[in-house]
Amino acid sequence: MMNGVWPVGFSWTFSEANQIDTTRDHYENFPYPPRDPADEQHRLLTPALDCFDMLNHYGFGGARDFEDEFTVLVAGGGTGDSTIFLAEQLKSTSNKVVHVDISQQSIDVAKERAQVRGLTNIEWRQANLLNLNSSEIGTFDYINCTGVLHHLPDPSMGLASITSLLKDDGVLGLMVYGQYARTGVYQLQNLLRHLNKDADQEKKVSNAKSVLSQLPDTNWFKRGSELFGDHRLGDAGIYDLLLHEQDRAYTIAELIGLLGDHGLMLSKLVDSWLYDPGRYLQSEDLETQIATLDPTEQMSVAELVSGTLKTHTLYAHKNRCAEPEFGLDKVISLTLSNDTSIYSRFHRLIVENLREPKVSFSHENNSIDLEPSEALAAALKHTDGERSIAEILKRATMRGKAKRRDVLRALEAFYKTLNTYDMAFLRSSAVARYRTKKELHGA
Numbered sequence: 001m002m003n004g005v006w007p008v009g010f011s012w013t014f015s016e017a018n019q020i021d022t023t024r025d026h027y028e029n030f031p032y033p034p035r036d037p038a039d040e041q042h043r044l045l046t047p048a049l050d051c052f053d054m055l056n057h058y059g060f061g062g063a064r065d066f067e068d069e070f071t072v073l074v075a076g077g078g079t080g081d082s083t084i085f086l087a088e089q090l091k092s093t094s095n096k097v098v099h100v101d102i103s104q105q106s107i108d109v110a111k112e113r114a115q116v117r118g119l120t121n122i123e124w125r126q127a128n129l130l131n132l133n134s135s136e137i138g139t140f141d142y143i144n145c146t147g148v149l150h151h152l153p154d155p156s157m158g159l160a161s162i163t164s165l166l167k168d169d170g171v172l173g174l175m176v177y178g179q180y181a182r183t184g185v186y187q188l189q190n191l192l193r194h195l196n197k198d199a200d201q202e203k204k205v206s207n208a209k210s211v212l213s214q215l216p217d218t219n220w221f222k223r224g225s226e227l228f229g230d231h232r233l234g235d236a237g238i239y240d241l242l243l244h245e246q247d248r249a250y251t252i253a254e255l256i257g258l259l260g261d262h263g264l265m266l267s268k269l270v271d272s273w274l275y276d277p278g279r280y281l282q283s284e285d286l287e288t289q290i291a292t293l294d295p296t297e298q299m300s301v302a303e304l305v306s307g308t309l310k311t312h313t314l315y316a317h318k319n320r321c322a323e324p325e326f327g328l329d330k331v332i333s334l335t336l337s338n339d340t341s342i343y344s345r346f347h348r349l350i351v352e353n354l355r356e357p358k359v360s361f362s363h364e365n366n367s368i369d370l371e372p373s374e375a376l377a378a379a380l381k382h383t384d385g386e387r388s389i390a391e392i393l394k395r396a397t398m399r400g401k402a403k404r405r406d407v408l409r410a411l412e413a414f415y416k417t418l419n420t421y422d423m424a425f426l427r428s429s430a431v432a433r434y435r436t437k438k439e440l441h442g443a
């Protein structure tokens with residue numbers, strides 16, 4: 001038995017202990033997600049939850065300066081996607097990221113990725129996250145735990161463990177599987193359990209490949225297979241998706257209930273527009289009926305009707321954290337992009353369509369409408385992710401062409417539209433500009 005893996009003070013059933021062993025063996029043999037450290041030379045992966053612009057907005061009211069002390073834990077960090085991105089964003093500070101995983105092979109992949117990038121601000125720990133305690137590891141401002149809780153024999157115990165490490169004003173970034181969209185996955189997992197009795201890991205994978213190649217069109221996984229790509233990522237992907245021995249999923253209502261059990265409240269769902277029933281059901285009678293439901297029930301309706309929510313990704317807090325309000329002392333930051341040209345591209349889009357009542361652009365299968373106006377063009381000309389709204393207003397109204405009130409209104413409407421789609425965030429003007437993807441990657 002591995003040192004440091006078994007929780008002190010927890011009482012384990014034999015079967016729970018066994019399940020943890022099985023999960024560890026799985027990830028020792030198939031580190032997930034499969035990553036080639038050499039890829040770090042030509043790209044940086046940027047998981048949305050860990051982008052400082054969104055994290056600051058929803059996690060800390062836009063007021064957090066990441067240069068100040070900022071403690072980060074990635075619990076069940078796997079092969080390092082979040083850890084690497086967070087460490088890149090913290091590289092210029094004295095803050096570090098603690099990466100914990102039960103699988104040494106997964107840590108080794110993540111470590112190699114960090115080496116390729118020259119990152120030295122990561123602390124690596126092979127441990128069972130159920131065994132972490134604050135007196136030893138400390139407490140954290142941000143804990144990322146994505147794709148992990150649903151693989152624990154008792155996810156509630158896992159959430160209790162990480163919540164005990166979260167500072168009172170800290171934020172938890174969580175991802176767990178969504179139930180309905182994975183219907184076909186669970187059918188295939190069941191099917192493979194029938195076929196894989198007594199099979200070793202290699203045989204299980206070959207059986208899975210064989211079944212995948214012969215699925216009839218009527219099969220539920222095949223019908224919904226455009227939702228999933230992991231089985232195309234090689235053996236580790238197939239194992240994670242179809243052969244996991246410890247895998248459960250949550251409806252949004254169950255997840256909110258689980259958070260509540262641990263004194264946590266949901267602050268923000270990533271891709272929250274997908275949880276809006278009005279996106280799918282637009283008749284007046286249904287809209288009226290839906291409006292009478294509480295927010296969780298409304299989200300449940302969206303989840304049931306859409307059928308595509310294969311994961312739920314969110315921020316949660318112990319204490320309510322107010323969202324930053326649009327105001328003169330704020331800076332509008334457009335979602336982490338490759339470079340700062342995103343600001344001038346929006347300016348150009350508005351200028352080129354000034355005569356149109358609306359201009360649309362697409363983002364993540366959404367068609368998003370903006371209202372072109374001279375006032376918006378004047379505001380966007382000076383919006384660069386660094387200037388405060390006060391500074392933008394000053395510049396935009398300098399020659400007296402655009403009216404202050406019009407500029408402010410147009411900019412606020414622009415910001416709100418983009419914010420709905422996780423494309424624009426606010427931060428305090430005292431907080432330095434976030435680096436672009438290109439700057440972070442060092443290209």
Ligand SMILES: C[S@@+](CC[C@H](N)C(=O)[O-])C[C@H]1O[C@@H](n2cnc3c(N)ncnc32)[C@H](O)[C@@H]1O
Nearest residue numbers: 027076077078101102103106128129146147148
């Ligand atoms: C599906 S992977 C997700 C990896 C990473 N969080 C991501 O989103 O890319 C799940 C990870 O959780 C780790 N894990 C599972 N149970 C754990 C436990 N009890 N303690 C620590 N890590 C655990 C596994 O080893 C694996 O690396």
